[in-house]
Amino acid sequence: KAGVTQTPRYLIKTRGQQVTLSCSPISGHRSVSWYQQTPGQGLQFLFEYFSETQRNKGNFPGRFSGRQFSNSRSEMNVSTLELGDSALYLCASSLAPGSGVEQFFGPGTRLTVL
Amino acid sequence: AQKVTQAQTEISVVEKEDVTLDCVYETRDTTYYLFWYKQPPSGELVFLIRRNSFDEQNEISGRYSWNFQKSTSSFNFTITASQVVDSAVYFCALSEDTSGTYKYIFGTGTRLKVLA
Numbered sequence: 001k002a003g004v005t006q007t008p009r010y011l012i013k014t015r016g017q018q019v020t021l022s023c024s025p026i027s028g029h030r031s032v033s034w035y036q037q038t039p040g041q042g043l044q045f046l047f048e049y050f051s052e053t054q055r056n057k058g059n060f061p062g063r064f065s066g067r068q069f070s071n072s073r074s075e076m077n078v079s080t081l082e083l084g085d086s087a088l089y090l091c092a093s094s095l096a097p098g099s100g101v102e103q104f105f106g107p108g109t110r111l112t113v114l
Numbered sequence: 115a116q117k118v119t120q121a122q123t124e125i126s127v128v129e130k131e132d133v134t135l136d137c138v139y140e141t142r143d144t145t146y147y148l149f150w151y152k153q154p155p156s157g158e159l160v161f162l163i164r165r166n167s168f169d170e171q172n173e174i175s176g177r178y179s180w181n182f183q184k185s186t187s188s189f190n191f192t193i194t195a196s197q198v199v200d201s202a203v204y205f206c207a208l209s210e211d212t213s214g215t216y217k218y219i220f221g222t223g224t225r226l227k228v229l230a
Contacts, residue, residue, distance in 0.1 A: 003158075033218075043205065043220035058217060088157060099209040099216035100147040100166060105159035 002027065004093050004106035012112045018079040021109045025072050025093030031055075032074040033103060034066060037088040046089075049074050050097045078111075086113045116141050118208050120221035127196050128229050135191045135224045137206030143167075146210035148182065148189045153203040153223070162204075165189065196228045 005024045013019050025032050033056075034046040045058040049068035066076045072093075078085055088110050092103035117140040127133045139148065150162040163173060165182050173180045177194045193200055206221040 035218075035220075042222040043207075045217050045219075056217060090157075090159065092159070099211040100164060102161050102164060103159075103218075104161065105151075107156060107158045110157075 006106040023091030029093035035090040116219040118221035124225040126227040143210040149207040
């Protein structure tokens with residue numbers, strides 16, 4: 001079974017631009033969560049999608065948004081990029097949402113904002 | 115409020131030594147879940163274990179063992195006879211279900227270096 005895939009793996013953008021990251025969950029998994037990992041803040045939960053609906057959201061500004069498609073693939077968008085948005089963005093999939101579910105993580109997209 | 119503390123930023127051990135990674139958590143809920151994940155240099159977090167708040171039984175899986183103590187709000191992870199392949203960043207995480215919403219809170223991670 002293929003694991004969670006994320007594209008692109010690396011991205012360089014400049015301040016003010018916007019970016020879209022993509023995540024394909026493990027086949028059969030319907031829940032996708034996004035995390036931001038930075039050296040200073042560690043791993044922080046962004047949001048979770050299930051059945052094309054956002055079920056959960058972390059404490060991030062509205063510049064961070066996402067969506068999920070009917071095939072469970074998910075995209076995350078960051079508008080008006082700031083230097084502080086430079087991070088590793090990780091996607092995780094699970095069979096269903098829930099506080100006790102095992103999440104399977106992708107390799108991440110490393111975003112650099114110049 | 116939820117909080118996970120991994121006080122050890124970095125640990126270095128020599129191969130075959132035992133090492134314990136500490137995790138202390140804070141939560142007001144009686145129902146919650148604790149996790150350990152491993153992040154090797156490739157960046158992908160790998161699930162190691164999940165424990166719910168009602169199961170305080172310690173667990174052993176090969177060279178890995180976990181000690182869950184609610185009395186001290188700790189969920190420590192021990193690697194016995196460490197190997198170079200164990201070198202990674204290890205994260206402890208907490209999740210609680212409050213009124214149907216939940217969030218995963220990760221600790222800041224402990225970087226383990228196992229030297230040959």
